[in-house]
Amino acid sequence: NAGVTQTPKFRILKIGQSMTLQCTQDMNHNYMYWYRQDPGMGLKLIYYSVGAGITDKGEVPNGYNVSRSTTEDFPLRLELAAPSQTSVYFCASLGGATEAFFGQGTRLTVV
Amino acid sequence: DQQVKQNSPSLSVQEGRISILNCDYTNSMFDYFLWYKKYPAEGPTFLISISSIKDKNEDGRFTVFLNKSAKHLSLHIVPSQPGDSAVYFCAAHFTSGTYKYIFGTGTRLKVLA
Numbered sequence: 001n002a003g004v005t006q007t008p009k010f011r012i013l014k015i016g017q018s019m020t021l022q023c024t025q026d027m028n029h030n031y032m033y034w035y036r037q038d039p040g041m042g043l044k045l046i047y048y049s050v051g052a053g054i055t056d057k058g059e060v061p062n063g064y065n066v067s068r069s070t071t072e073d074f075p076l077r078l079e080l081a082a083p084s085q086t087s088v089y090f091c092a093s094l095g096g097a098t099e100a101f102f103g104q105g106t107r108l109t110v111v
Numbered sequence: 112d113q114q115v116k117q118n119s120p121s122l123s124v125q126e127g128r129i130s131i132l133n134c135d136y137t138n139s140m141f142d143y144f145l146w147y148k149k150y151p152a153e154g155p156t157f158l159i160s161i162s163s164i165k166d167k168n169e170d171g172r173f174t175v176f177l178n179k180s181a182k183h184l185s186l187h188i189v190p191s192q193p194g195d196s197a198v199y200f201c202a203a204h205f206t207s208g209t210y211k212y213i214f215g216t217g218t219r220l221k222v223l224a
Contacts (some may be wrong), residue, residue, distance in 0.1 A: 041216060045211065045212065058211070092211070
């Protein structure tokens with residue numbers, strides 16, 4: 001049972017490049033979330049989705065875009081990478097009013 | 112605007128003693144609270160939760176207390192073990208409506224052998 005899978009695990013981007021962080025879950029969860037964790041900081045919510053076709057902004061959405069065309073997938077898009085987006089990104093899914101399940105994270109460095 | 116706050120970035124405790132981690136929140140609409148544990152290079156994993164209709168929930172060595180009037184929750188670990196050394200995050204969310212899931216800044220717990 002895979003749970004929540006994120007790819008890639010590591011990536012180095014140059015300033016101005018774009019990329020998509022992939023997230024997929026096999027638990028048929030409706031709710032999915034993207035967080036970033038900066039060094040010494042907590043988890044900040046970037047975007048979330050309550051179901052296929054529905055997304056909404058979190059606490060720090062600027063510089064990112066998301067889509068939710070299927071229940072399983074929730075990709076996060078960076079269009080013009082900036083050094084401030086250097087962080088560890090976590091995807092999570094939630095099936096009900098209980099705990100969320102997290103992926104292993106994607107460590108992104110923008111140089 | 113930090114809706115969920117953990118004011119202690121770090122805590123050191125002797126093995127066998129009690130660890131108390133604290134968390135404050137500002138939004139009275141939150142109705143479900145959780146604690147997560149995170150090891151380096153891994154995603155957070157669920158530890159224990161509490162609904163806003165309760166004031167205490169216990170699971171083995173872990174107990175979470177909720178004080179709604181003070182908008183405060185705490186996690187007690189008794190007895191603390193070296194394997195408990197990790198970063199602990201509290202989280203809060205709305206179980207209806209937006210289902211936003213907000214995390215605190217984390218407390219790094221170090222249990223000394």
